[in-house]
Amino acid sequence: MNFQDGQRRSGIAGLFRVVLLSLAALCGAQNACAEDIEPLLAYGARIAGDDARTRVVIDFDKKPVFSIHYVANPVRIIIDLPETAFGLKPEDLEARGLFNDIRYGGMGAGSSRIVLTASKPVGVALAEVKADESGKGFRLVVDAEFVTQDRFSKLLEKQKWTTVATTTKTGRLAEAATSDGSFVIAVDAGHGGIDTGAIGVVTKTEEKKVTLAFAEEMAAALNKEAGVKAFLTRSKDEFLSLSQRVQLARQNGANLFISIHADTLKQKDIRGATVYTISDKASDHLAANLAERENLSDQIAGVALETEPADVADILIDLTRRETQAFSVNLARSVVSSFEGQIKLINNPHRYAGFQVLRAPDVPSVLLELGFLSNKEDEKLLLDPKWRSKVSERLVDAVRHYRNGALANGG
Known part of the structure; x- marks a missing residue:
C-alpha cells in the first residue's frame, strides 16, 4: 500500500468515526427527549349507540395525535396513538352497539393502540379531538356507522398505512x-x-x-x-x-x-x-x-x-x-x-x-x-x-x- 492509499483510508476511517459519534450523540439526545416525554393518560371513556351507529369517547390529559385504519376478517377499526397509559375501568369501554370486542394497550416503541372489532362492515363517519369543558383535557370522539360490504372494501382499498399518526379528523361517510x-x-x-x-x-x-x-x-x-x-x-x-x-x-x-x-x-x-x-x-x-x-x-x-x-x-x-x-x-x-x-x-x-x-x-x-x-x-x-x-x-x-x-x- 503506498502513502496516498494509506492517507485516503485513514481519512475515510476518521470520517466514519465522526459519523458514528454524531449518530450516537443524536440517538442519545432522542432517548433523553423520549425519557422526558410523559405518555398520554386516558383517564375516562364511554360508548353508546346501536347496531347502525356507535360513538366512542375517550378522555385524555393531553391532546392526542392519532391515526385510523381498517382491517378485515374480522372487521376491525384500528386507532393508533402515541404511548398511552390507560387508566380505564373495564366497564368504561365495554363492547356494545356495532362492536362485539374492544381491546387497548401498548404496542412498544412508544406507541399504543385501540382495536374495535365488529361483526359487520363498519366505517368511521367522524373522528376528531376536542378540548373538554374544563379546558384542562382533551376528548377523542369516534363515530362509527354500519356500511355495506362494498363500501367497506373501498375503505380498505384507499387507506394508506403510516407509522406517523397525524390524522385529526375524517370526513363524513357518503356514497x-x-x-x-x-x-x-x-x-x-x-x-x-x-x-x-x-x-x-x-x-x-x-x-x-x-x-x-x-x-x-x-x-x-x-x-x-x-x-x-x-x-x-x-x-x-x-x-x-x-x-x-x-x-x-x-x-x-x-x-x-x-x-x-x-x-x-x-x-x-x-x-x-x-x-x-x-x-x-x-x-x-x-x-x-x-x-x-x-x-x-x-x-x-x-x-x-x-x-x-x-x-x-x-x-x-x-x-x-x-x-x-x-x-x-x-x-x-x-x-x-x-x-x-x-x-x-x-x-x-x-x-x-x-x-x-x-x-x-x-x-x-x-x-x-x-x-x-x-x-x-x-x-x-x-x-x-x-x-x-x-x-x-x-x-x-x-x-x-x-x-x-x-x-x-x-x-
Whole structure:
C-alpha cells in the first residue's frame, strides 16, 4: 500500500468515526427527549349507540395525535396513538352497539393502540379531538356507522398505512352515488333472513319474499325515470335491523325512503293497500298494533335494544323533526291519490304510528302495506307479477308528483 492509499483510508476511517459519534450523540439526545416525554393518560371513556351507529369517547390529559385504519376478517377499526397509559375501568369501554370486542394497550416503541372489532362492515363517519369543558383535557370522539360490504372494501382499498399518526379528523361517510344530483330513493324490502315476516294464508308464502320481489320491480321502474336513482336496502335474503335500514338510506343521501310490507290481520276480510307515516301517537288500534309487530323485527333476530347514557345520547338524532314529517305526509298523500281508482285501498288509507323504520330525521319516509297475506284475494294479487307491475307504475307516478311538488317549492 503506498502513502496516498494509506492517507485516503485513514481519512475515510476518521470520517466514519465522526459519523458514528454524531449518530450516537443524536440517538442519545432522542432517548433523553423520549425519557422526558410523559405518555398520554386516558383517564375516562364511554360508548353508546346501536347496531347502525356507535360513538366512542375517550378522555385524555393531553391532546392526542392519532391515526385510523381498517382491517378485515374480522372487521376491525384500528386507532393508533402515541404511548398511552390507560387508566380505564373495564366497564368504561365495554363492547356494545356495532362492536362485539374492544381491546387497548401498548404496542412498544412508544406507541399504543385501540382495536374495535365488529361483526359487520363498519366505517368511521367522524373522528376528531376536542378540548373538554374544563379546558384542562382533551376528548377523542369516534363515530362509527354500519356500511355495506362494498363500501367497506373501498375503505380498505384507499387507506394508506403510516407509522406517523397525524390524522385529526375524517370526513363524513357518503356514497358516490349522491354526487350527480340525482333524486335518490331508498326502496326497503321489509323483513329478511331469520325474520320471515307474515305467512300467506293459502300459499304459505313468506312476507320477506313478497317484499323483495316487489322492491326489485319497483326500483327497476323508478330507475327508468330521468334524474331518479333508486337502490335497495337489501338485495337478497338477509337480515337487516331497523336501524341499519335507516342508516343505509342516510348514507346514500336518500331523498325518500319507502319501506315495503305485506302483513297479516286477525280479521281475514280486511284487504287493500295502506300508507303509514311516523307519529308518536297512533291514528288507530290497527296502526298501533301493526307498528308494534313491525318493531319486533329486531327482537326476532336477537338484536338488543340499547338505552343511551345521557352524556352521549346526542348520537341518536331527534326522530320527529317537523319538516321531515310534513314531507312524509305529502308523500303518503301522493301515493294514496295515485292509487285511488287503480289499486284497492283500505278504509282511511293514510294512517300513522310509531314505526321505527321510519325514524330517519332528515329523510321523508313512508311504510307501504301492499295488502294483507291474511286475505285470500290480496294474497293472490301480491303473487301476481302483472299486479305488482301495475302497483309499481302507480308508485312511480306518486313519486313523480311528489318530486315535482318538492322542486316547485324549492325542496
